[in-house]
Amino acid sequence: MPQESYSVRVRKTELVFSAAHFITFAGNICERLHGHNYRVTAEVFGPLDANQYVVDFIALRDELKRIVLELDHRMLLPTRHPTIHVVEQDNEVTVTFEDRRWVFPSGDCLLLPLVQTTAELLARHIAGRLLERLDAAAGYRPQRLRIAVDECEGQEGVYEWSA
DSSP states (O other): OOOOOOEEEEOOTTSEEEEEEOOEETTTEEOOOEEEEEEEEEEEEOOOOTTSSSSOHHHHHHHHHHHHHHHTTEEEEESSOSSOEEEEETTEEEEEETTEEEEEEGGGEEEESOSOOOHHHHHHHHHHHHHHHHHHHHOOOOSEEEEEEESSSSOEEEEEEEO
16 A cells, blocks of 8 residues: 655745854854854645645744744854853843853843754754644644755755654
8 A cells, every 4th residue: 555645845935034143163163153044944744634734834834934033133042052151141141152252132132942053953943843833823743844944045954853
């Protein structure tokens, strides 16, 4: 008996967020602060429901858009990095790495429970938020979910989750 598989993919012009970040690599090399216009694509896999679709496109688009808006025009900061230290106090966020120090207004920052703010880990963060939101809004949990975060026209990090 042949196996059937269904999925829906949402990739829309409004699923874009502009944000600043920096990452470390090779032990102690830290990038300069810079930004991207990130594009987010979501693909949801599962069986067809009573309406003959995997998930309602509008529900998927709207929940993903809410998540994208949370990230938009923010300084993305990782709170679980071993050597980037992030402290929020008195409406400011102070970030240190070795001999470097940055201070940002709290309202401009989004502190993320990530080790790095790479495209791959941002995709995982978005996937987790989307799973929460779809469950809360529609009582829906897909069999599989794939999130891609494109940071530079053709450079994307992808995270895939499955039940």
